Amino acid sequence: MGDMKTTIKSVSIDLFFEKGYFATSISDIARGSGIQKASIYYHYASKADLLFRIMSATMDDLTTTLKERLAAAGGIEVQMRAAVRGHVCFHLERQKENFIANSELRGLSAEHYRAIVRKRDEYESIFQQLIHQGTVAGVFADVDVKILSYAILTLCTAGATWYNPNGRLTVDEIADIYENFIISGLKQGCLTPLPAAEKGIFNGTQ
Amino acid sequence: MGDMKTTIKSVSIDLFFEKGYFATSISDIARGSGIQKASIYYHYASKADLLFRIMSATMDDLTTTLKERLAAAGGIEVQMRAAVRGHVCFHLERQKENFIANSELRGLSAEHYRAIVRKRDEYESIFQQLIHQGTVAGVFADVDVKILSYAILTLCTAGATWYNPNGRLTVDEIADIYENFIISGLKQGCLTPLPAAEKGIFNGTQ
DNA sequence: GTCTATACGTAGATAGAC
DNA sequence: GTCTATCTACGTATAGAC
Numbered sequence: 001m002g003d004m005k006t007t008i009k010s011v012s013i014d015l016f017f018e019k020g021y022f023a024t025s026i027s028d029i030a031r032g033s034g035i036q037k038a039s040i041y042y043h044y045a046s047k048a049d050l051l052f053r054i055m056s057a058t059m060d061d062l063t064t065t066l067k068e069r070l071a072a073a074g075g076i077e078v079q080m081r082a083a084v085r086g087h088v089c090f091h092l093e094r095q096k097e098n099f100i101a102n103s104e105l106r107g108l109s110a111e112h113y114r115a116i117v118r119k120r121d122e123y124e125s126i127f128q129q130l131i132h133q134g135t136v137a138g139v140f141a142d143v144d145v146k147i148l149s150y151a152i153l154t155l156c157t158a159g160a161t162w163y164n165p166n167g168r169l170t171v172d173e174i175a176d177i178y179e180n181f182i183i184s185g186l187k188q189g190c191l192t193p194l195p196a197a198e199k200g201i202f203n204g205t206q
Numbered sequence: 207m208g209d210m211k212t213t214i215k216s217v218s219i220d221l222f223f224e225k226g227y228f229a230t231s232i233s234d235i236a237r238g239s240g241i242q243k244a245s246i247y248y249h250y251a252s253k254a255d256l257l258f259r260i261m262s263a264t265m266d267d268l269t270t271t272l273k274e275r276l277a278a279a280g281g282i283e284v285q286m287r288a289a290v291r292g293h294v295c296f297h298l299e300r301q302k303e304n305f306i307a308n309s310e311l312r313g314l315s316a317e318h319y320r321a322i323v324r325k326r327d328e329y330e331s332i333f334q335q336l337i338h339q340g341t342v343a344g345v346f347a348d349v350d351v352k353i354l355s356y357a358i359l360t361l362c363t364a365g366a367t368w369y370n371p372n373g374r375l376t377v378d379e380i381a382d383i384y385e386n387f388i389i390s391g392l393k394q395g396c397l398t399p400l401p402a403a404e405k406g407i408f409n410g411t412q
Numbered sequence: 413g414t415c416t417a418t419a420c421g422t423a424g425a426t427a428g429a430c
Numbered sequence: 431g432t433c434t435a436t437c438t439a440c441g442t443a444t445a446g447a448c
């Protein structure tokens with residue numbers, strides 16, 4: 001946090017989150033950082049460069065966190081719970097960067113855009129593998145993998161839009177709610193009974 | 207579609223969706239409409255005025271659609287299914303306007319912002335009432351009404367981000383998937399057994 | 413209703429002194 | 431590393447002719 005390069009990045013995150021990338025000017029960032037706007041260009045090549053570095057670091061950390069959590073979890077349901085919890089917590093704890101990473105893709109150049117989308121796709125594919133394995137194993141209902149992965153991820157990601165750090169619930173409490181909601185949605189226990197062989201018993205409903 | 211005022215609005219929806227509100231200039235809109243940029247101001251007071259009219263009309267239509275669907279449905283689960291289906295279909299069928307309405311709030315003036323948020327709150331409260339009624343009646347598990355309403359709405363809304371009209375699935379197929387996922391998530395049949403008095407039987411799982 | 417012309421501000425970025 | 435000064439381009443919006 002000490003050096004100016006870090007300060008500029010930190011100020012940019014705050015401003016991009018509050019006002020949006022396009023509405024934030026280099027002058028705004030300079031003012032927030034306590035320097036003249038020309039000095040920004042000593043540390044960063046352009047405004048788009050700043051945006052890309054923020055997004056790129058966020059995506060890298062997100063995937064690293066997920067892989068760590070999955071390595072420590074065994075069994076498909078437990079892994080999916082860990083993945084969902086990790087996704088929610090990461091997005092709420094680093095709300096601003098995640099909000100930016102999900103809403104300012106249009107500020108990127110073509111190459112940078114591709115780089116970020118590649119990272120996002122890699123992250124999504126981990127969730128898709130988990131869902132696929134769960135359906136094959138009969139732990140989850142026979143759901144559409146692609147649509148459900150988008151649903152689960154955007155659902156949790158949206159938390160970064162409305163989350164209030166001073167609000168009624170803690171990050172862990174919100175993660176609990178999402179975890180149960182999503183696992184129930186994947187199992188669909190009250191809608192379609194799972195094969196008797198898998199569950200041992202039929203679900204009474206329906 | 208015949209008059210210039212409608213053309214300008216339609217072109218603006220396309221451009222705001224593709225490039226974003228801030229990245230779209232009045233010159234872009236004029237070029238797309240086949241007139242000079244000064245002529246835009248004969249029809250609309252400002253760029254922000256255009257944005258507000260697009261958002262406002264979209265929100266009004268959204269709420270009207272929901273109320274119509276609910277009036278035709280009986281029973282809490284059936285009503286929730288109708289509400290979810292309506293929300294999904296509206297967002298996919300009018301993808302561009304809905305994407306704009308959910309991502310460009312920062313382009314609005316303070317008063318216009320308040321007006322749109324008021325409309326959104328009214329819409330959300332209908333969902334919150336449904337969830338609350340469902341939990342009281344025991345049709346749904348004892349879930350957190352606020353968080354679940356945000357979850358359900360943002361989940362479906364996000365469809366407008368990734369939906370491809372030429373993609374693998376139809377709007378109705380996607381609506382089916384979302385409906386089952388959400389109803390399962392609200393019932394949580396495979397996680398927490400509902401009160402025996404309400405269901406008549408216990409759910410076998412757990 | 414649509415045009416041409418233009419006012420006026422501010423944007424991102426660079427040059428070169430210190 | 432940070433500054434002052436400046437370039438160049440483009441933004442929204444208006445004035446006034448037709």
